[in-house]
Amino acid sequence: MVGYLRGDGAEVIVCQGATLSYPWHSHVSTLTLGIVLEGAVELVTERGAGIYRENGLFALPPYEPHGLNARAPYTLVSLCVRKAPAASGGFREARETAAALLRRAVGQPEVEERLLEGLSLLSGRRGKEGGGPLAALRARLETEPEHPFSLEDMAELACMSKYHLVRAFRREAGLTPHRFQLQNRVRKGQRLLAGPATVAEAAAAAGFCDQSHFDRQFKRLVGLTPAAYKRSCTAFPGP
Secondary structure, X not given: OEEEEEEOOEEEEXXXXXXXXXXXXXXXXXXXXXXXXXXXXEEEEOOEEEEEOOOXXXXXXXXXXXXXXXXXXXXXXXXXXXXXXXXXXXXXXXXHHHHHHHHHHOOOHHHHHHHHHHHHHHOOOOOOOOOHHHHHHHHHHHHOOOOOOOHHHHHHHHXXXXXXXXXXXXXXXXXXXXXXXXXXXXXXXXXXXXXXXXXXXXXXXXXXXXXXXXXXXXXXXXXXXXHHHHHHOOOOOOO
């Protein structure tokens, strides 16, 4: 079972008895923490791999590429907080929202306390944000993933050849420009599906040419079909 509970600038994801593994990806503009309550997962980052078992806590700053592999059926609680409110004067509000979501979704004070303590520490860390033309391109792909940028378009925006772009972008972001664009299209689809949009509407608005392509990419990254994800968003209804 996978359930999603969203609030203003924060999200809690609860995977109960899960065997899902997640491919190489990143959480753009998001501080992410996870605590394993049962079972075991392997977290793979550019620094190496680590196994997290019961009570194991991990933290990921924005844009850090990683993958997650199931090592045994696991129960995992993840807290995701948008970087902007967490890094500004709105951090208190973001923390309060996160606390309310955790209380509603998990109801375990010790889990809430550990995740919120980790969030306070993680908020001071900077992710792989970079600067210059590559950062500007990455921002466009993040905020306008539905736009049909070709590799040539991206290279022009970054002021470099397309061959240099692929190498430089992968070096800085941990993903190719195309893969980064796809994951952001899926993320936009998630946000839309958490609201009133149908699967077909979300696919079109996120920039996918057809629903079957959306379904494949969504399941690859999220571990659920878009329809199953939409149902899971109602598992923990908002306030």
